Amino acid sequence: MDIEDDNLSGAAVLTEKALTYLDTLAKKEYPSQEEFLSTMKKECLHLVQSQKSMASLKNELLHVLRNAEKGETLEEAKNLVTQSVKERLQFLKKAEIKIIQYGTSLIREGSTVLTHSRSSTVEKILINAYLKIPFHIVVTESRPNCEGRLLAETLSTKGIPLTFIVDTAATLFNPDLVLVGADAVTPHYVINKIGTKFLAASFPTYVACSTNKFTKKRVAIEEKNPEEVLKNEKKYKNVQVKNYYFDGTPLNCIKGFITEYGILPPEKVKSLLKP
Known part of the structure; x- marks a missing residue:
């Protein structure tokens, strides 16, 4: 990911990139639900630590991660990530139009x-x-x-x-x-x-x-x-x-x-x- 090295884009752009990245992770294959959630947590932490001043990045990634943890199976957890990312991107787009x-x-x-x-x-x-x-x-x-x-x-x-x-x-x-x-x-x-x-x-x-x-x-x-x-x-x-x-x-x-x-x-x- 280029988010951690991006010192030119604003928080809104980087947050959208990060959400899209989580959706990409959810489409990959994993041996178990535990491995998937572990990967998600690791990547979310890395992204948040790379841009510590950006509250939207942390808030949005945490929202998606919490939803993923509600899944009872690997496929359900992955689907929850995809669904959550879609919902958050739609929210951000609608919010931007109003702003x-x-x-x-x-x-x-x-x-x-x-x-x-x-x-x-x-x-x-x-x-x-x-x-x-x-x-x-x-x-x-x-x-x-x-x-x-x-x-x-x-x-x-x-x-x-x-x-x-x-x-x-x-x-x-x-x-x-x-x-x-x-x-x-x-x-x-x-x-x-x-x-x-x-x-x-x-x-x-x-x-x-x-x-x-x-x-x-x-x-x-x-x-x-x-x-x-x-x-x-x-x-x-x-x-x-x-x-x-x-x-x-x-x-x-x-x-x-x-x-x-x-x-x-x-x-x-x-x-x-x-x-």
């Missing part, structure tokens, strides 16, 4: 909308909105992996004009609205691309994500390879390089959460958090 509709309604003609990182859901909101009204899109490069370049390329290929900037240039454009995705929403923070906290403290910011990214559990913010920030960093004496992909933005800094249930205020989000 795109709600997100589009926030964008006003002639306004400036800035996005940070590369959320597939935000990308679809921007495309859908631009088909209806003209507005100015600003895309940050999103260091250290600069996945914003891929978003800019996608939008430009579709004939949508935009301004591409370095992350810290956001204040020069004074956006009317900031649209971002999320890797996780906890009782106190939105876990998303590093720099989101600064944007939310400076401009009206909305988070577009389905409720499968909500969790009551603490989400660790991992430190990544320093070479992504500074090549050959060991040759620099007395320099310690820190590379974090994510930061935590306090919920009360977010204007609203664009979910399948509508645009929710931060206080409403807490009631929907999953255990």
Whole structure:
């Protein structure tokens, strides 16, 4: 699987890939039900550990695994995985359609909308909105992996004009609205691309994500390879390089959460958090 090495795709895309992978595993042959469940648990744990900040990945894989464990035979367990994956993918698709509709309604003609990182859901909101009204899109490069370049390329290929900037240039454009995705929403923070906290403290910011990214559990913010920030960093004496992909933005800094249930205020989000 390429999920563990994918540092450019958002949580929604990787969660869909992971679910599809479980369906592929369920179609293979196994000597026993115990072997099948053991393989499922091992693969689920590996995927979750590879993307620790993505709550949707953990929530969806755990849901499928719990269903598999209800099977009384090998074939029943495998069928439950296939059925569960199909249901969850359908749910995510329907949720995304609603989120795109709600997100589009926030964008006003002639306004400036800035996005940070590369959320597939935000990308679809921007495309859908631009088909209806003209507005100015600003895309940050999103260091250290600069996945914003891929978003800019996608939008430009579709004939949508935009301004591409370095992350810290956001204040020069004074956006009317900031649209971002999320890797996780906890009782106190939105876990998303590093720099989101600064944007939310400076401009009206909305988070577009389905409720499968909500969790009551603490989400660790991992430190990544320093070479992504500074090549050959060991040759620099007395320099310690820190590379974090994510930061935590306090919920009360977010204007609203664009979910399948509508645009929710931060206080409403807490009631929907999953255990």
